[in-house]
Amino acid sequence: MSSQxxxxxxxxxxxxNVIAGIIVIxxxxxxxxxxxxxxxxxxxxxxxxxxxxxxxxxxxAGVALAAGGFVxxxxxxxxxxxxxxxxxxxxxxxxxxxxxxxxxxxxxxxGRPWRLPYPFIxxxxxxxxxxxxAACVALYLTVLFLEFSPAAMxxxxxxxxxxxxxxxxxxxxxxxxxxSTLHQSSLGALFLIAPGKLHPLWYSSYLPVFFFxxxxxxxxxxxxxESSITARYFADKMDETHKQQKTTVAFGFAKAAAxxxxxxxxxxxxxIAVDNNWHYLATGYGAWFLVxxxxxxxxxxxxxxxxxxxxxxxxxxxxxxxxxxxxxxxRLNVSLIAFNYxxxxxxxxxxxxQEIGTSIFLITLGLIAFKFxxxxxxxxxxxxDYPDEH
Amino acid sequence: MALTRRKFLGWLxxxxxxTTAAAVKPAVAASNKHFxxxxxxxxxxxxxxxxVGCRRCEAACNKVNDLPEPDQPFAxxxxxxxxxxxxxxxxxxxxxxxxxxxxGQPVFAKKQCNHCLEPGCASACFVKAFTKTPEGPVVYNxxxxxxxRYCMVACPxxxxxxxxxxxxxPEVVKCTMCHPRIMEGKLPGCVSVCPTEALVFGKxxxxxxxxxxxxxxxxxxxxxxIYGENEMGGTSWLYISDVPFEKAGMRxxxxxxxxxxxxxxxxxxxxxxxxxxxxxxxxxxxxxxxRDKEAHQEKEDALxxxxxQEQAAAKAALxxxxxxxxxxxQKAVEKAVKDALAQAEKKREEEQKAKQQAQxxxxxxxxxGQESEEES
Numbered sequence: 001m002s003s004q005x006x007x008x009x010x011x012x013x014x015x016x017n018v019i020a021g022i023i024v025i026x027x028x029x030x031x032x033x034x035x036x037x038x039x040x041x042x043x044x045x046x047x048x049x050x051x052x053x054x055x056x057x058x059x060x061a062g063v064a065l066a067a068g069g070f071v072x073x074x075x076x077x078x079x080x081x082x083x084x085x086x087x088x089x090x091x092x093x094x095x096x097x098x099x100x101x102x103x104x105x106x107x108x109x110x111g112r113p114w115r116l117p118y119p120f121i122x123x124x125x126x127x128x129x130x131x132x133x134a135a136c137v138a139l140y141l142t143v144l145f146l147e148f149s150p151a152a153m154x155x156x157x158x159x160x161x162x163x164x165x166x167x168x169x170x171x172x173x174x175x176x177x178x179x180s181t182l183h184q185s186s187l188g189a190l191f192l193i194a195p196g197k198l199h200p201l202w203y204s205s206y207l208p209v210f211f212f213x214x215x216x217x218x219x220x221x222x223x224x225x226e227s228s229i230t231a232r233y234f235a236d237k238m239d240e241t242h243k244q245q246k247t248t249v250a251f252g253f254a255k256a257a258a259x260x261x262x263x264x265x266x267x268x269x270x271x272i273a274v275d276n277n278w279h280y281l282a283t284g285y286g287a288w289f290l291v292x293x294x295x296x297x298x299x300x301x302x303x304x305x306x307x308x309x310x311x312x313x314x315x316x317x318x319x320x321x322x323x324x325x326x327x328x329x330x331r332l333n334v335s336l337i338a339f340n341y342x343x344x345x346x347x348x349x350x351x352x353x354q355e356i357g358t359s360i361f362l363i364t365l366g367l368i369a370f371k372f373x374x375x376x377x378x379x380x381x382x383x384x385d386y387p388d389e390h
Numbered sequence: 391m392a393l394t395r396r397k398f399l400g401w402l403x404x405x406x407x408x409t410t411a412a413a414v415k416p417a418v419a420a421s422n423k424h425f426x427x428x429x430x431x432x433x434x435x436x437x438x439x440x441x442v443g444c445r446r447c448e449a450a451c452n453k454v455n456d457l458p459e460p461d462q463p464f465a466x467x468x469x470x471x472x473x474x475x476x477x478x479x480x481x482x483x484x485x486x487x488x489x490x491x492x493x494g495q496p497v498f499a500k501k502q503c504n505h506c507l508e509p510g511c512a513s514a515c516f517v518k519a520f521t522k523t524p525e526g527p528v529v530y531n532x533x534x535x536x537x538x539r540y541c542m543v544a545c546p547x548x549x550x551x552x553x554x555x556x557x558x559x560p561e562v563v564k565c566t567m568c569h570p571r572i573m574e575g576k577l578p579g580c581v582s583v584c585p586t587e588a589l590v591f592g593k594x595x596x597x598x599x600x601x602x603x604x605x606x607x608x609x610x611x612x613x614x615x616i617y618g619e620n621e622m623g624g625t626s627w628l629y630i631s632d633v634p635f636e637k638a639g640m641r642x643x644x645x646x647x648x649x650x651x652x653x654x655x656x657x658x659x660x661x662x663x664x665x666x667x668x669x670x671x672x673x674x675x676x677x678x679x680x681r682d683k684e685a686h687q688e689k690e691d692a693l694x695x696x697x698x699q700e701q702a703a704a705k706a707a708l709x710x711x712x713x714x715x716x717x718x719x720q721k722a723v724e725k726a727v728k729d730a731l732a733q734a735e736k737k738r739e740e741e742q743k744a745k746q747q748a749q750x751x752x753x754x755x756x757x758x759g760q761e762s763e764e765e766s
Contacts, residue, residue, distance in 0.1 A: 038555055038557035039554045039560070047550075050552060078671050110538050111553075111556075111560040111561075115535075115536040125515045127513050127650060130516040130538060131516040177667065186656070189653060192656055193649055195644075196641060205655065
């Protein structure tokens with residue numbers, strides 16, 4: 001209570017608001033610059049690098065980090081692990097905001113964003129994996145919105161509409177898992193068409209599988225990571241159930257992440273073995289590949305296992321952050337760092353400050369939306385009118 | 391926007407694609423059919439031996455396609471000092487490679503869209519903006535292009551360029567093999583001006599024969615390979631050379647798999663996942679709820695039997711207690727009756743005794759005796 005009072009005294013001028021405000025103003029300038037001047041005015045994209053940071057980070061990594069929604073809702077609603085029920089709403093919210101940001105980022109990246117519905121209404125290029133990606137993004141964003149909507153409807157007092165959605169929750173969850181499986185894997189499958197451009201250590205016919213499995217890791221880690229953040233900054237919004245389940249969620253998800261990472265590690269090794277790419281490990285790219293495989297797959301698998309076994313919450317939280325970073329690194333490797341590996345250094349891509357600034361702006365938008373929703377809607381607590389749900 | 395049959399079918403297709411997430415085009419997915427190109431389609435044969443690097447093809451291309459003025463004039467051969475690729479301003483470029491021939495003569499190689507038989511760009515485009523025409527050229531339709539640039543990622547030859555500088559109507563730019571000119575019966579711009587027959591236009595199957603003949607005639611000179619015959623499933627631009635192709639900027643590590651085959655497996659998995667995942671997940675859900683239900687039922691059963699045992703025990707105790715009580719009561723009743731009888735007997739005896747005493751006492755006054763009788 002006292003902390004709330006202090007916060008109220010400070011009013012609008014909080015460090016978060018000031019920094020977020022500056023970033024938003026910068027972002028609006030960059031937005032105007034992008035749409036008035038074209039992609040060439042703000043990006044370092046060129047004919048060799050049609051995809052840059054906005055695809056590599058905002059789309060590829062963004063979608064992976066939004067996987068917590070489907071992982072958690074599947075665990076609770078499909079697998080019946082009720083002890084994680086309090087993690088569903090925050091994870092769905094993060095997933096929804098993540099996907100919404102992906103769609104916003106796409107509007108910046110494509111040349112004619114007002115034509116984004118064209119694949120559905122004008123000309124269906126069904127031989128394209130990008131068609132699958134587009135269809136899944138559109139459908140899954142809708143599913144996430146519906147899965148999130150009960151929280152908003154409790155806040156707004158729309159009891160009847162809420163009841164309809166709650167009754168559909170199992171169906172929505174299963175549909176969400178199907179769409180996520182397709183969508184996460186299809187992002188990896190996008191690169192199947194470019195064996196000549198992606199370094200053989202990262203190129204594999206198993207790319208769709210790698211992307212899906214690592215997305216599950218990203219989802220699990222993000223739930224742990226995010227709950228440690230909310231516990232610090234929104235503790236006053238959490239009810240007893242959430243506080244009690246918090247550590248159960250962290251250790252349970254850490255154990256799941258340890259197993260999934262171990263599976264992912266062996267899948268990656270099999271990927272090298274199948275294509276007999278061992279000799280590349282001795283090259284510079286090989287060293288970088290080993291950094292990713294050992295440092296960001298094997299190590300977090302091991303640390304998660306220790307953290308879960310010895311009940312060390314601090315270690316689990318640290319490892320969650322570490323493995324989230326590892327997944328981001330993997331997506332950047334595939335889409336940018338190991339992409340066009342055959343080009344001379346002078347023709348390689350590095351993002352412009354405007355591209356980096358726009359990405360920071362979009363992430364900030366997500367944080368602002370998260371804060372707005374968490375402080376108003378029943379995300380971290382059960383609404384008193386609907387005590388049995390969630 | 392009138393509703394045409396084609397558009398309606400397209401919508402149906404989108405609906406089907408939305409439900410199964412993608413409808414895979416037949417023939418590319420699981421099939422042992424090998425597409426060898428449209429019959430009688432056209433092609434161009436580029437002979438590196440004959441090319442002198444005059445750049446007239448570049449100039450002609452620029453002219454017939456109304457491309458913007460180049461930064462340096464086409465006559466300026468110093469442009470060849472740096473390696474170039476196709477850009478949004480140039481459909482084709484000629485590059486020079488030094489030190490490959492024993493004679494010291496440089497090698498020149500022209501670069502443009504290779505017009506694949508099964509193009510990666512067309513396979514990758516999610517709005518079908520690229521078409522492989524029966525005439526041979528791969529053409530682009532800017533009217534539907536969203537500008538995602540996946541075609542540029544997909545192209546193994548690094549050909550499509552993008553108009554990054556345009557804010558409102560940027561397009562993908564690439565060589566069209568002068569499709570409009572071919573339809574008019576004319577030669578492609580570059581071929582029409584080539585002074586040395588380093589570029590020859592014709593039917594693809596004829597040009598393959600021409601290429602084989604040239605190689606057969608000078609086996610000492612030519613590398614025994616026709617680049618584009620099988621690369622990425624085959625292309626409509628063919629190359630023969632007296633120097634190794636990879637030294638002249640052409641990649642030999644692309645393989646012979648056509649681009650669509652690279653993604654066919656992943657696409658084929660989509661409807662399977664859409665079909666089977668719900669079954670699997672539904673099954674998991676039913677198993678988990680059933681397990682919960684069974685656990686609940688077991689608990690209930692255990693509670694019930696415990697309760698029944700308890701009840702039975704309680705009943706027995708109650709029965710015993712009530713029997714005991716009944717017995718006790720009977721005893722009490724019997725005792726009371728006995729007592730009462732005994733008392734009554736005693737009283738009677740006493741009365742008799744009293745009467746006897748009174749009689750024995752002789753003739754006591756009658757009235758007294760009568761009176762006491764009446765009172766009792």
